[in-house]
Amino acid sequence: MTQPSASEQEIVNDPILDNVLHPEYQPTVHSDDPLQTSLTGFDLISHSMLNKGMAFSEAERDAFQLHGLLPPHVGTLDEQILRRLQVLRSFATDFERYAFLRDLQDSNETLFYAMLVHNLEELLPLVYTPTVGEGCQRLSEIWRKPRGLFLSYTNKDKIREIFADTRYDRVRVIVVSDGERILGLGDQGAGGMGIPIGKLSLYTACAGIHPLETLPILLDVGTNNPDRLNNPMYIGWSHERIRGAEYDAFVEEFIAAVTERWPNVLLQWEDFAGANAGPLLERYRDRLCTFNDDIQGTAAVAAASLLSAINVTGIPLTEQRIAFLGAGSAGCGIASLLHQAMVDAGLSAAEASKRFYAVDRYGLLVEGMADIRPAQVLFVQNKQDVAHWVRTSSDGISLLDVVTNAKPTVLIGVSGQAGAFSEPVVRMMAQQVERPVIFPLSNPTSKSEAKPQDLMNWTNGKALIGTGTAFPPVLWNGEHYEINQTNNSYIFPGVGLGVLAVNARRITDAMFMAAGKALADLSPTRLDKTARLLPPVEELRAVSVAVAQAVARQAQADGIADQCSDAEVLARIKALVWEPVYRPYQRV
Incomplete structure (x- = not known):
């Protein structure tokens, strides 16, 4: 039997995540409500969702055996943000900044997201476009810690076994790519994992979807990029891309395993080549709650x-x-x-x-x-x-x-x-x-x-x-x-938030029309013809809530979601929005 993972231990008594899983239950969770965990010492500070660095209090250092592992200074989240921003801004290139932020995400997710949420305009281009393109091209250079799942064609018979780990019990949003058409850069093979990681970072930063509810996946079916195939450091499957019936069967096995493991998951297709993007969407859009963001x-x-x-x-x-x-x-x-x-x-x-x-x-x-x-x-x-x-x-x-x-x-x-x-x-x-x-x-x-x-x-x-x-x-x-x-x-984080809030079973074209119109309704040009077309990037969290409301209402109108009042829709949306703040810990 699979043993309980650290993430399961960490959140077993965390009502905010119970609330995410069961929207009908909506307790009020404040940043000062304690989170209970049995992890101590290195296990605690090595867990990216639990690590607080030097912000662990003296009482927590006593309780969780952290003395000696941390410098004596007790800091705050705000101090940590300023320190990391100072380092980030000292780098010479955006790729260096991208790599630094990826390391920060893998070591302290609360700090990573707090820094991102409060500096969206500056950091969004580093976490996603345009810098993520180079991040995908050079992922083999900077890959250090597991994040998400690489589903290789050679492991096509092990997908259900891989999914079975209890650490994935709370997954509600998946972003998947096969790395074939990364932005305008073409086939990056396994390096394309940078796209699902980046997209899901924006689900959290822009819409507040809890990081533990997200799962980036790369379908590694090979690559036709000679630079990847000839690179001894390439982290992916060094094989020409699988095509035709073999490719279709692999994707079918993936979807069957996904729907079996997470019947109500939201799955987003990302950066598939044109020959596959449209057909995959049409093939599966009525089998699960799914959409293609590129389309x-x-x-x-x-x-x-x-x-x-x-x-x-x-x-x-x-x-x-x-x-x-x-x-x-x-x-x-x-x-x-x-x-x-x-x-x-x-x-x-x-x-x-x-x-x-x-x-x-x-x-x-x-x-x-x-x-x-x-x-x-x-x-x-x-x-x-x-x-x-x-x-x-x-x-x-x-x-x-x-x-x-x-x-x-x-x-x-x-x-x-x-x-x-x-x-x-x-x-x-x-x-x-x-x-x-x-x-x-x-x-x-x-x-x-x-x-x-x-x-x-x-x-x-x-x-x-x-x-x-x-x-x-x-x-x-x-x-x-x-x-x-x-x-x-401006669109997909709010779409996801709206879908989760009302448990939408499918995604319709009308829901994207509603999302677009909701965004247009927020345009500064409605009041000032000289203003920018869209709201400032730093307002994306508020934008996502507005888009989510429109998407949720359209899903209800389409008859594919929970029926509830507008007030309850908004309450559900707000209950889903995770704020990246440090909470006090209690040892169990």
Whole structure:
């Protein structure tokens, strides 16, 4: 029989975690309520969820045999944050800062999250995009302690045994990747584990989901990246990627084991290649509570940003003309949600489709082209509608051709092609639209379709810009302007919080529409047309609560969640939000 883990011992008498597991039971838990544990000495301070470092009180040092293991100074959480920030800021590179924060998370999670929650604007780009990209590329260099689960293809018959450990009894949220399409960096194999770890860190930092309720998973099915295969330090399975029926069977075994172990889990797919992302979502979305953040989360935040921009431009959604570069799973996900929003606003499905111009590898998608995927069909242009267009080449209809002829009001990039929004493209758009809305959403920074400073320069300061990753403020006419980070962190933490609060059994497209609209309702542009499109990053915890309420209400309307009043929904949400503070300990 599997022995009780340290995490089970630690929280056996912790009502705040009982509350997470059973939302109908909602005791009030304060930061001064004691947490009982039998761990002592090295076992206690080596446990990342229990370690308080020098903040253990004298009484706790007596009770838990900590004298001699710690310096005599008794500190506070605030002092520790300041000390760690001082060290963090002394490093020369963001990768060094990323590695430092990963070590801190593995040694003292309360301190890590307290530092992150109170410094979101500064630390979010280090914990996630853009720095997580390099973190994935170099994970083999910095991997030190187990976090999450590496499910290797060679261990496909051991998945249930791996899941059986009691330390995972309280898991409610899983983020899984197979590492094949990490941001815009491609196949990183086992290094892709940095993405589930980073995403779940944001679930906790931005929405308060307790760390012990989360589980990052990497499906290690090999890699086709020669840099990984030829690297003797590579931590993953050094084998070419498994494809076809073998891959599908492995994923099926994984899902079957997940639903058996955690019937009510929320599972988020992350950074799967386009050929797998959409099909996996469609295959499993009715079997468990699941979504793909690259497809649905990106769509919701893009929709929210566009709705916020409309407050400035005054052009109704039904009159927008939207060009998007990159017609893969993310691009089609964005377009599909915006298409539905147009239909909800009064257009027919056919009328709405004509307002989208999908540019992929071989140019604008036009009927008759080979290899049109099912998700793209809705956005394929009629040959006759583009026959009269002025074109720069006979090989295909380029993005510049689209901008010249279709005169789009919105330009969205999810291509992973750095600089794809070229100066001629952007200047042409600015000639034809008073306030062009331009969202280069690819990340990390090195893969962005355009630099915000260039967009401001080429549009004479008229562009409304949203980027998929953090950029510094841009200078225009002697003033600095903050750049809107159109990042999924505005959406998925709140979606998860709402799902857990009402025990949603599935996730619908309508729930992501509700999330996007809730975020748009928080846009500073509703009151000030000169303001940023989305709330400041430091307000993400409040944003997540608002998104969670909207998602929970939509789940109830869809008939897939507990039915309760709005007041109870809010109470459940607040009861789920974990605050990273040190609590007093009692020895048992």
